[in-house]
Amino acid sequence: MTVEATVPDISASRAWVAHLKQGLGTAARHRSIQVGGALFGFIVLLAIFADLIAPFDPNKNNFRALLSAPDAVNIFGTDAFGRDILSRVIHGTRLSLLVGLLVVVATGVLGVIVGTLTGYVRWLDGPVMRVMDGLMAFPGILLAIALAAVLGPSVTNAALALTITFTPRTARIVRGSVLVLREMPYVEAAKACGASHARIVLKHILPNALPPLIVQLTFVFSVSILAEAVLSFMGVGPPPPTPSLGNIIAEGRSYIQEAPWVALMPGIAIAMTVLGLNIIGDGLRDTLDPRLRNL
């Protein structure tokens, strides 16, 4: 007789896959997710096909068209280098989304590992979470600026700095869920049946800890886009002439009265991207949180 055969299938993989499918189906019908998804999806498509959609090379200078107002040729106008702002915003959005995605994946993976270990392995909880608390004690954006300044300006370093900033917050959420879930009767039952720790964590705890993590990651995504813009604005983002939404705004701030379109257009792009993500996040929270599901 094997232990596997005797473990009751209380929350086995098929059940949570079905649960997830049901959740996604519900999510797809949620009005907020539809609106946010459409907005964010449009921006993602722009970013993916930036090379095809952008009307001009984003780094192509034109000294005969410096700070030109928006017109039929340059719909968003041009900057102080005569570069097409629409093209730079499209390519800048790609970079912002790339940084956001890198940070979400990295903080998601690290947050799950650290949060699960600290929540499940009691002796690890104290020391590891004190380190996380230490990192959280610094203002996030300040820590990111300091790290990016030390590591040097680049896309990778900006993503790394933001990952270090946001991982403790993600880990804390996962840990909180794991602390509750490990005391649940079905986990106790699995233990009683002799299930291994790995099985308990992967099959019984983690699937149930994911919903709040998914909501948190949409927040991390939008905050990462904002933070990347801040880093670029401060001059510790990708080096020139690489366009990012933050450095386009930074370049435009000297001309805010004479050529407001330079800073305004990337500002609107950031607002739309973050708005789309936040609406999706709200919808996911409504859908995945049982307490809010029927409200």
Add this chain to the structure above:
Amino acid sequence: MRKQKRITNKARLRKALAIPALVLGIAASPVVGQVEGGKLVLAQSANPPSLDAMTSSSETARNINMNIYEPLVAIDENVNPIPMLAKSIEPSDDLLTYVFPLRQGVLFHNGKEMTAEDVKASLERYREVGATRGMLDKVEEIEITGDYEVTFHMSEATPTFIEGFSSPRAPAVIIPAEEAAKPANEIEIIGTGPFKFVEFVPDDHVTLEKFADYVPNEDFDGPTGFGGKKTAYLDSAVFRIIPEAGARIAALEAGEVQWADQIPVPAAKRMSSDDSLNVYEARQWAFLTFIMNWNLPPTDDVNFRRAVLYAIEPEEVMAIATEGFYDLNHGWQYPGRTYNAGDIGKEIYEGAHIDKAKEFLAKSDYDGEEFLILTDPNYAEHSRAAVVLAEQLKPIGINAVVKQLDWATVLKIRLTDEGWNGWTLMQGLEPFLGPYGIAAKMRGDQTHMRGTADVFEESYNRLITGKTVEDRQKAFAEIQTAIYDLVPQIKIGDVGRMQAGSARLKGFKPFRAPRLNDIWLED
């Protein structure tokens, strides 16, 4: 006995006032209705790298230091040398001796009276730590010939010596002898100028206050250039460090500062219609240049440097870097100046020569490695030029990468052989003062390009020792030829400068650094 002719202050001032200002169109003029007191707040883009005036040739340091310190010989409004702490300049006929009787009763900010001992100690220190110490190369000995007199003994007759010695680029200022014994950047900030140092908070501000015991030079009727009879009306002045141009403009328009440097051209055009502000425009402010590091591949290869030279389209760089406020000029002197070398290099300068550039690149050992362009955001012209240059070099196959760091860090890195290949730099004082400053940065052990060639050394020597103007013009023409051949630096064009101030600020005349003397704030 050598015959000596005496250059007095009165004679110099008469000459200064008689000649219309060549550069800025402004001459010293008497003013009325001065208001005593008040605090003037000025905004500049970067920290002074050092307040030890001898050691820094940076504009941001000079802006402050020229109000704290004074040299033996200064320049007047028309860039002619005039005695400052010296009572007069008495060269011998054979130019092998210069006697400098000193003004008596001049006080340092610590209350001590300046004597010949302080002068000798300061100038001996300048030989060690001065950023342009080459100007004293021909001075064999500085002798104290009285309590208030020093005599320079020259190794060789150098007709241009006093012009070089009066340079405010990294000025040979006089400090107390006890401070002169200290290493670079470790002195107490003590000078003889009309304002004394109070505090420096890096990245924030430098505060100066009026030196109540300042002894003005009564040999002059009024101020001129960095010399003359200076009078301090303000109680204090604060130089605020505001790197971002938009923030400087906002601070000026909000009344938080009363003077701001480096105003973007579009903003200056808008501000010129505002009655509460004055916009100051200087057309020939600086040369925009691109310096190359001779000690690091790939720029250690002359063919690579030639490829860069031929690939550059100066008009595009200038139009973007200066926001349209520029003149195209291939020369290493301003047009119409005595030492302008005519058409040398003009053909190369006019437009990009892509085929030629590719030819030189093919001849070089370049293998696609990074070509690091060092620049800073504190001077928008520097960073914008770097971005445009990088884009112009990519099509011929140069892997140009812009490395943007803050100004202070850039100044440290460029003094090393590593970490940069090209460096965008506006050179303001060098061309303003004539050919010597330009030539000096290509010879000796302190070159911009971290190396030199015999031709620069030999031509410079002929430039400073040439007996006639024609001899010296010929020497400078050789230098310009060598610049276009060996490519230590690339001339991009002539840059203008916009400054602006509150209409309450009276008496202000733009010069190579803001002068706090003889200006005041109206209520």
